[in-house]
Amino acid sequence: MATADxxxxxxxxxxxxxxxxxxxxxxxxLTKRFDAVKIESDPNSRRDYREMLFxxxxxxxxxxxxxxxxxxxxxxxxxxxxxxxLVAKQGIIPGIKVDxxxxxxxxxxxxxxxxxxxxxxxxxxxxxxxxxxxxxWRAVIRIDDGIxxxxxxxxxxxxxxxxxxxxxxxxxxxxxxxxxxxxGSHTIERCEEVTGNVLHVTxxxxxxxxxxxxxxxxxPNMVIAGKQCSQQATVDEVARATFRCLRRHAPAxxxxxxxxxxGQDHLAATMNLNAxxxxxxxxxxxxxxxxxxxxxxxxxxxxxxxxxxxxxGQKMYAHRAKCxxxxxxxxxxxxMEGKLAA
Ligand code: 13P
Numbered sequence: 001m002a003t004a005d006x007x008x009x010x011x012x013x014x015x016x017x018x019x020x021x022x023x024x025x026x027x028x029x030l031t032k033r034f035d036a037v038k039i040e041s042d043p044n045s046r047r048d049y050r051e052m053l054f055x056x057x058x059x060x061x062x063x064x065x066x067x068x069x070x071x072x073x074x075x076x077x078x079x080x081x082x083x084x085x086l087v088a089k090q091g092i093i094p095g096i097k098v099d100x101x102x103x104x105x106x107x108x109x110x111x112x113x114x115x116x117x118x119x120x121x122x123x124x125x126x127x128x129x130x131x132x133x134x135x136x137w138r139a140v141i142r143i144d145d146g147i148x149x150x151x152x153x154x155x156x157x158x159x160x161x162x163x164x165x166x167x168x169x170x171x172x173x174x175x176x177x178x179x180x181x182x183x184g185s186h187t188i189e190r191c192e193e194v195t196g197n198v199l200h201v202t203x204x205x206x207x208x209x210x211x212x213x214x215x216x217x218x219x220p221n222m223v224i225a226g227k228q229c230s231q232q233a234t235v236d237e238v239a240r241a242t243f244r245c246l247r248r249h250a251p252a253x254x255x256x257x258x259x260x261x262x263g264q265d266h267l268a269a270t271m272n273l274n275a276x277x278x279x280x281x282x283x284x285x286x287x288x289x290x291x292x293x294x295x296x297x298x299x300x301x302x303x304x305x306x307x308x309x310x311x312x313g314q315k316m317y318a319h320r321a322k323c324x325x326x327x328x329x330x331x332x333x334x335x336m337e338g339k340l341a342a
Contacts, residue, residue, distance in 0.1 A: 004171040006215035007255070009133050013093060013173070013217060014256030017329035018064035019289035020175075021321070022260070023050055023296070024097035024136065027071055039305035047075045047083070052303060053296070054086050056314040062325035065093040067136050067175075067290070073127065084131050095134040095175070096127045098163065102140040111152040114139045117162055124170040134173035136219070136290075137163040139202075141178060143186045143194050143226065153201050161205035168215055175258070175290065177219035178202050182263045184226035188233040192223045192241045199249035213253040219290050220246070221262050222272055235268075239275035243283075252284035259287075261294030266320055267337075269294035270327045277330030288328040295320050 013020060025033065030049075031041035039045060050072050066087050073096055075083050087094045098120065102112035114137065124135065139156035141148045160176050167174035180195045199220065206213065223241040225233050233241070246257060261269040269291060276287055289295075298320055303313035319339075326332040 004133075006168060006171065006173050006212075009093065010173045010215055010217055010255045013064045013134065014258065014286035014288045015064065017288065017325045017331075018062060019291070019324060019328055020065040020067060020095070020258055021053065021063050021295055022067045022136075022290050022292035023053055023072070024067040024069040025292065026069060026101070033300060034305070037301055037304060039300075043071065043075070045305055046071065048078065048305075048307075049300070049303065050075070050083060051077050051086070052310050052313050053299065053317055054083055054090070056318050059318050059321050060091040062318075062321035063092055065095050065134060067095040067097055068132075069097050073130060073132065088131060093133050094131055095136060096132040097138075098123060098127070098135045099137040102138070105152055105155070108147075108149060108152060110142060110144060111147055111149060112140050112142075113152070113155045114159055117159060120163065120166050121170065124166060124172055128170055128172055132172060134175060134217075135163075135167050136175040136177060138177040138179055138219075141180045141194065141198055143180065143184050143190060148194060148198070153198055154205075157198070157202040157205040160202055161209040161211055164206060164211040164216055165209045168212060174211070174216045175219050176202065176206065176216055177260065179219075179260055179262065180221045182221070182224055182227050185228040185230075186226040187229055187231060188223060188225040188237060188241055191221075191225065192245050195221060195223055196245050196249050199245070203249065203251060213251050214255060216254065217256045217258055218250055218254050218285075219258050219260055220250075222259055222264070222276075224262075224264070224272075227263065235271050235275045238272045239279055242272075242276055243279050243281065246285075247281075250285065254285050256286040256288060258290035261289075261291040264294060266294045266298060270320075270323050270332055273324060274327035274330060274332040277328060286328075289324050291324065295324065
């Protein structure tokens with residue numbers, strides 16, 4: 001029987017323009033990111049990287065929570081403190097990714113279903129005991145000719161709802177992430193149509209499985225043209241389409257919507273979030289961020305796996321966190337970018 005104040009935690013995660021650092025790449029994914037900038041990937045270098053981010057001074061002004069991965073939540077810092085404790089000591093809420101990844105969907109070509117429900121209740125208990133207060137599960141929906149199929153959307157929504165119900169039972173705030181990928185040549189209109197359908201089916205599954213909407217967060221993609229589409233939308237078009245889609249399909253009782261960056265670069269992810277928040281319309285939910293690449297890429301490129309670059313990497317991360325925090329309040333301006341050195 002759940003007893004914790006999950007609504008309070010959900011609200012705290014999106015208070016005052018704050019948002020979440022998604023630092024939950026699996027060792028395989030982080031190795032790919034390291035490879036791209038020629039950093040050797042092993043448990044120690046991954047630990048050092050996370051430690052750099054998690055100990056960035058004063059970043060709790062902009063970052064409310066950090067999503068960790070199973071390897072990280074069990075690791076100790078270079079000085080012997082659990083990484084989770086370093087996060088909590090900063091006043092940042094620790095979270096944990098609990099799905100085990102998107103796997104090929106039987107009977108379909110090119111579609112996936114996210115796995116990880118077996119034994120989930122026990123794993124959630126363990127993570128909560130370690131100190132996690134929220135969790136994340138990512139469903140992946142790809143757009144192409146004839147896909148997504150309705151069964152792909154349905155099975156992913158069903159799994160998201162099963163995960164979310166278990167989280168609330170175990171006193172963890174579920175972040176429900178149905179990601180419609182930016183990969184492909186589809187138009188922004190097609191992205192809006194698919195995202196709307198995915199949200200509709202997902203909230204229906206959440207309702208059927210008695211998930212309390214006040215005690216969860218939604219982590220969607222922005223509505224955006226595919227990366228290979230010849231017609232790229234403007235910032236204003238992305239903001240309007242994203243907001244319209246959410247207003248149609250995300251119930252007002254959800255306290256916060258935290259976007260993923262999904263392959264947008266750090267500037268696009270910052271400007272689009274800002275434009276959404278600047279729209280002159282009533283917004284029932286807080287509109288904030290749970291960015292992975294958009295918050296980390298600049299820091300990773302400065303750090304390069306070298307101890308002497310830790311401070312410079314932290315500076316880059318803190319700068320981006322400050323900019324996206326301003327964007328979540330609709331107060332970002334390009335002029336902020338020049339102030340990094342200060
Ligand atoms: P990106 O912001 O890099 O898309 O990562 C967010 C995330 O958590 C994806 O699951």
